[in-house]
Amino acid sequence: MTTNLIWFRNDLRVTDNPALTNACKDQNATVIALYIATPEQWKMHHMSARQAYFIHVRLTELQKELAELNIQLLYQSCNNFTDSIDVIDNICQEYQINQLFYNRQYEFNEHKRDCLIKKKLKKSVKCIELDGNLFTIPLTIRNGKGEMYKVFTPFRNTFLDQFIQTDYHLYEQPEPRENQKIKSKKIPAFDYPTEKFEFFSPITKKALQRLEEFCAEKVEGYTEKRDIPSLDYTSQLSAYLALGVLSVRQCLHHLTQEYPRFWENQKSGAFSWFNELIWREFYQHLMVAHPRLCKHKPFIEWTDNIQWKNNKDHFEQWKAGNTGYPIIDAAMRQLNQTGWMHNRLRMITASFLVKDLLIDWRWGEQYFMSQLTDGDLAANNGGWQWAASTGTDSTPYFRIFNPTTQGQRFDPEGIFIKQWLPELKQVPTKLIHTPHQWAEKVGKPLNYPNPIIIHDIARKVTLEAFEKAKKTD
Incomplete structure (x- = not known):
């Protein structure tokens, strides 16, 4: 009798899952599922505590969905991708696995791991890779x-x-396995920080x-x-x-x-x-x-010559949403409190960090990953390199968003700003994007920081830094 193992990674679903559907094609085969947590690898990838929580609650739901198909979900934990190779090998030996099914992951480390697993299992287990993402x-x-x-x-x-x-076409959800009894064990807590939230539901x-x-x-x-x-x-x-x-x-x-x-x-x-x-x-x-994109390298190589200021105090104020620019601060507080940020605001806040504060885009990329529930290497890296003018097809380096006019354009009534910056609720709509002007006019102190930089001056400094880097290439 054939025994098939489906290895879940970033495809935590039973619907439209090529690996699961193909593993279940043979009605006479025994099918087992597996998920491997790799907390040290997550740490190296700066995975957020919210995403870890979401994975955990999603695994609990996935376990229930697989149980309805009479498929057992095994759970294993190891430090990193390298250790997961031995975990897979041991599982295949213990359960006498004939075929291993999984959907491809394309990032550099994940691809390298899968190549090593295929090499290790070459003589004993057939690895069947599919494309599901x-x-x-x-x-x-x-x-x-x-x-x-x-x-x-x-x-x-x-x-x-x-x-x-x-x-x-969509891959059909498999029918329940006949003559296959399972024993479900509760998914244990991760050996990794988790932070509960309610923004995304784990239920399919x-x-x-x-x-x-x-x-x-x-x-x-x-x-x-x-x-x-x-x-x-x-x-x-x-x-x-x-x-x-x-x-x-x-x-x-x-x-x-x-x-x-x-x-x-x-x-x-x-x-x-x-x-x-x-x-x-x-x-x-x-x-x-371009695998170097997975290795913290810019797509446009001369941009690695930029002399960043990397002012740590400015970085901390940006992270906390205390820059004195309302649209920036409201966006960062949304991120910090919910683990999600509106896409337009991701562009504006990234541009501000790089083009106004002249802080290395990789600092911002890492911080976003540490906070986002939807953290995804390709999308996050692509977005940051676009904003920083270091990536392919990115905004030209001389295009620098003005944080005040960006706020006026995309939040003209200040509705979003006042939602996340309650200390500015008293400021009239006309001056919500320049609240300090209002405070000075009426003689009222604001419980809100002054701008940490002057945009027009910062813009000139950034242009000089980019132009110098390009000339030295």
Whole structure:
């Protein structure tokens, strides 16, 4: 009798899971599932306590969902990816595994781990790798020279050409296994800090409900309203995609149910949202084409010559949301309190750290990972390098957001600011983005810090630093 092992990683779902579906194809096979926690690896990757909590509660739900299929979920813990190789080997020997199924992970360390596991199990276990987390396999979308695109728009155009010709079907959830009895053990606490939160539900039905409601009720207005942080018009599905509670194919499935052939109208809200999913794909492909992106290296190599100020006091004030710039501080406090930040605000706060404070973008990238529930290496690195002008297809280094005008543009009434900065509730709307002017005018002290830098001066210093770095390349 064949015994199959499905190894769950960042695909914590039973629906539309190629590895699970294929492991269960043989109705006569015994199927076992496994999850391996790697707390030391998580620490090296700066995984947030909120994401660790979300993984834990999601594993508990996954265990219940697998139990309904009569599949046992084994749980193991070891320090890091290297140690997980021996864990897999031991499990395969103990349970006499014939085939190991898993969905590919494309990041450098994860790919290296999987190669070593295949080498270790080569003679005893057949490793079956599948693709469950992206629309397309990395490096399959190439330019005329056969190379990975360095600019998003031509990548998207080629992606769409392939997309239109491809039938993206959902993998069916397997039927319950017959004649297979299981004994479920409670998932033990992680040997890693966890922080409870309620922003994302670990229950599959609620994740699907959020996806369905977004596609049915909010996609139409997505283009016009997605950049306004006081409005609930982003999908807020990022954590589900990062951990694989939902798949991109499920997103596409529900989107096309509401908007068939949405790609024919590239000005529509449906296409605008799908475009964000293509950006996610783009950053994943870049990680494979350029492994140095997984190693804290900039895509544009001369930007490694920049002489950063790296003022630690300024960094701490940025982290705490005490910079004296309301839109920056409100965004950082949202991040610190919820483990999530509106996408437009991620751009603005990242630009402020790099272009106003002249602090190394890697400091900010690491801090975001340490706080985000939806922390994802490719997306986070891609976003930070875009804002820092160190990445592919990034904003030009001479384009520097003015934090005051950015607040006026995207939070004109100060609704978002007053939600997260209650000390500014008394400030009139007209002056909410420059509250110190109001305080000086009326002679009232503010319980709010003065700006830690003057934007116009900081802008000139940053331009000089980038231009100097480029000349010395």
